Amino acid sequence: NVYLGLKYVYVGLENSLDQPGPEADLPEFSFRTDTAGLGLVGVYDSRDNNMWPKTGSWLELTGMNYGAHFGGDYHYNKGIIKFSQYHQITAPLVLVYRIDGQFISGDAPFWDLAQINLRGFPFGRYLDDNSVTAQIETRWNVYKNWTLTAFGGGGRIASNIHDLGSATTHWAGGAGVRYNVGGNHKLNIGIDITYAENRVQVYFQVGDWLTR
Numbered sequence: 001n002v003y004l005g006l007k008y009v010y011v012g013l014e015n016s017l018d019q020p021g022p023e024a025d026l027p028e029f030s031f032r033t034d035t036a037g038l039g040l041v042g043v044y045d046s047r048d049n050n051m052w053p054k055t056g057s058w059l060e061l062t063g064m065n066y067g068a069h070f071g072g073d074y075h076y077n078k079g080i081i082k083f084s085q086y087h088q089i090t091a092p093l094v095l096v097y098r099i100d101g102q103f104i105s106g107d108a109p110f111w112d113l114a115q116i117n118l119r120g121f122p123f124g125r126y127l128d129d130n131s132v133t134a135q136i137e138t139r140w141n142v143y144k145n146w147t148l149t150a151f152g153g154g155g156r157i158a159s160n161i162h163d164l165g166s167a168t169t170h171w172a173g174g175a176g177v178r179y180n181v182g183g184n185h186k187l188n189i190g191i192d193i194t195y196a197e198n199r200v201q202v203y204f205q206v207g208d209w210l211t212r
Contacts, residue, residue, distance in 0.1 A: 036072035039064030052186035076106025092141040100133040116155030120172030120196030145180040172196035
């Protein structure tokens with residue numbers, strides 16, 4: 001159940017400044033930035049199914065080093081921890097919990113900073129060097145291929161890892177529905193409706209969100 005591998009990431013962005021209006025006469029302004037890193041990925045996977053599991057655990061550890069030696073403009077290190085565990089309480093009822101951690105040292109670009117990994121918070125809502133997230137989800141197979149879900153959790157984010165203990169907890173939760181279109185392969189599709197900080201959002205889901 002243990003897997004090891006290498007991971008290489010390269011992101012190239014072309015940045016430009018839009019003209020604010022036809023009356024403005026500004027010189028063209030554009031620049032390119034590149035991010036590149038190499039790292040090691042370790043996975044432990046004892047789930048009974050990777051599309052829609054009912055039992056088992058999934059742990060992923062990633063350590064990345066970014067810099068000019070790999071073709072990028074930014075020098076930093078990034079560590080990621082993801083852990084999910086699945087418990088089948090009764091035949092139709094499954095309880096899942098997940099814990100996330102993202103930790104950065106160095107000068108990372110804003111698009112690769114740590115963030116709160118919860119449904120309900122769009123990308124970039126909270127960004128900093130360190131984050132932790134915990135969430136729980138229940139799944140109830142109500143009829144044949146139909147399953148209802150309810151989930152909730154909280155996350156903290158801070159510039160210093162020692163400040164996570166006193167940081168503000170940001171909460172999010174919601175409910176959803178899934179339909180199994182994959183038969184024995186358990187490929188489920190559906191929607192989630194979330195509520196976080198007085199905002200409601202809708203997500204279209206394919207597969208198990210908790211192992212992303």
